[in-house]
Amino acid sequence: xxxxxxxxxxxxxxxxxxxxxxxxxxxxxxxxxxxxxxxxxxxxxxxxxxxxxxxxxxxxxxxxxxxxxxxxxxxxxxxxxxxxxxxxxxxxxxxxxxxxxxxxxxxxxxxxxxxxxxxxxxxxxxxxxxxxxxxxxxxxxxxxxxxxxxxxxxxxxxxxxxxxxxxxxxxxxxxxxxxxxxxxxxxxxxxxxxxxxxxxxxxxxxxxxxxxxxxxxxxxxxxxxxxxxxxxxxxxxxxxxxxxxxxxxxxxxxxxxxxxxxxxxxxxxxxxxxxxxxxxxxxxxxxxxxxxxxxxxxxxxxxxxxxxxxxxxxxxxxxxxxxxxxxxxxxxxxxxxxxxxxxxxxxxxxxxxxxxxxxxxxxxxxxxxxxxxxxxxxxxxxxxxxxxxxxxxxx
Ligand SMILES: Cc1cc2nc3c(=O)[nH]c(=O)nc-3n(C[C@H](O)[C@H](O)[C@H](O)COP(=O)(O)OP(=O)(O)OC[C@H]3O[C@@H](n4cnc5c(N)ncnc54)[C@H](O)[C@@H]3O)c2cc1C
Numbered sequence: 001x002x003x004x005x006x007x008x009x010x011x012x013x014x015x016x017x018x019x020x021x022x023x024x025x026x027x028x029x030x031x032x033x034x035x036x037x038x039x040x041x042x043x044x045x046x047x048x049x050x051x052x053x054x055x056x057x058x059x060x061x062x063x064x065x066x067x068x069x070x071x072x073x074x075x076x077x078x079x080x081x082x083x084x085x086x087x088x089x090x091x092x093x094x095x096x097x098x099x100x101x102x103x104x105x106x107x108x109x110x111x112x113x114x115x116x117x118x119x120x121x122x123x124x125x126x127x128x129x130x131x132x133x134x135x136x137x138x139x140x141x142x143x144x145x146x147x148x149x150x151x152x153x154x155x156x157x158x159x160x161x162x163x164x165x166x167x168x169x170x171x172x173x174x175x176x177x178x179x180x181x182x183x184x185x186x187x188x189x190x191x192x193x194x195x196x197x198x199x200x201x202x203x204x205x206x207x208x209x210x211x212x213x214x215x216x217x218x219x220x221x222x223x224x225x226x227x228x229x230x231x232x233x234x235x236x237x238x239x240x241x242x243x244x245x246x247x248x249x250x251x252x253x254x255x256x257x258x259x260x261x262x263x264x265x266x267x268x269x270x271x272x273x274x275x276x277x278x279x280x281x282x283x284x285x286x287x288x289x290x291x292x293x294x295x296x297x298x299x300x301x302x303x304x305x306x307x308x309x310x311x312x313x314x315x316x317x318x319x320x321x322x323x324x325x326x327x328x329x330x331x332x333x334x335x336x337x338x339x340x341x342x343x344x345x346x347x348x349x350x351x352x353x354x355x356x357x358x359x360x361x362x363x364x365x366x367x368x369x370x371x372x373x374x375x376x377x378x379x380x381x382x383x384x385x386x387x388x389x390x391x392x393x394x395x
Pocket of ligand 1 (some may be wrong): 065
């Protein structure tokens with residue numbers, strides 16, 4: 001994909017030329033959508049900004065294993081980073097997509113109550129969303145809901161008109177191009193294996209393949225390592241259990257819905273969220289090509305394994321059929337899975353994103369981003385701005 005006004009002009013030394021004599025201004029660990037968004041904000045001529053990524057390409061982990069939804073900011077506690085950055089990110093993403101021709105669609109979403117008891121919860125969600133600043137939320141009676149979505153079953157619904165979908169890969173391509181245009185360099189197949197605080201910043205040790213190791217220093221180090229971000233914080237000397245930084249993996253599986261059923265709804269259709277918002281409930285998502293999926297589920301796991309258990313098909317079918325009676329068992333096929341990097345363990349209350357400079361832990365210039373689960377994709381332009389603000393405060 002081509003983006004406007006992007007002519008490459010590397011202003012920092014090529015990664016291959018960097019030596020211990022050279023000091024990076026800013027080093028970002030991880031070229032997922034978050035690391036790329038931050039790089040796009042920070043890159044500027046004359047500033048040496050590097051993004052280190054262990055994989056061959058950007059966005060190969062959580063950033064390509066999600067629902068691709070631009071959330072409206074309903075579910076998160078008032079004043080939390082999740083609420084603030086999601087609301088700001090929603091607005092910025094639509095503007096960005098329009099300006100840069102990145103694919104997106106403001107489809108809108110319905111959260112459906114399946115019984116009278118859930119109507120009260122829907123009203124609470126509406127109030128929460130309004131307090132956060134989510135746009136245009138409106139309660140719908142059953143007949144109003146049926147007018148919009150005749151094939152959906154329920155007793156009432158909450159309409160969120162500012163929810164939409166985005167081509168996340170194109171968004172990452174845009175952030176990467178912006179970062180490179182500003183002079184930043186993305187170095188692939190570079191796994192960070194050591195972080196040491198030194199007098200004037202951090203010594204970072206990087207492994208290429210299994211053997212070659214290389215160290216350099218950086219003034220500011222930004223940890224956007226997604227599922228490994230707690231390990232990076234630990235490498236820097238933080239006691240992650242004491243700091244509340246230990247991540248819990250929570251797997252979300254998706255089943256595709258075939259049989260031409262994608263023509264039967266126009267919006268994203270959600271049930272009530274799971275307790276403590278572990279997940280948003282197995283819902284219908286549509287992508288920009290009109291493909292329909294059910295998911296994601298929410299199951300805490302011990303390791304990273306993206307296989308979808310076809311034995312879960314029955315549970316998906318049963319949870320969807322009440323709200324979406326047109327779905328038949330044979331329409332469902334296992335599709336893909338993603339893993340949420342959660343700070344919140346199975347028994348814990350909702351946790352916010354951690355995005356902070358660690359000066360108070362004796363580590364000034366180390367900026368940690370942990371627990372960047374949903375609405376992380378939606379929040380990216382706002383996270384980029386927020387972290388740029390933290391960096392400005394340090395430099
Ligand atoms: C099932 C699911 C559904 C979701 N749906 C939505 C949604 O609809 N809308 C929404 O807003 N958000 C959604 N999210 C959240 C969103 O996907 C994430 O917040 C976002 O992708 C996180 O991006 P990231 O860059 O932090 O992490 P990642 O994409 O995981 O990137 C981290 C990068 O760091 C690299 N890395 C790790 N360790 C090292 C190392 N030692 N050295 C070098 N590189 C390293 C990794 O290789 C990786 O590329 C969903 C998440 C999941 C799991």
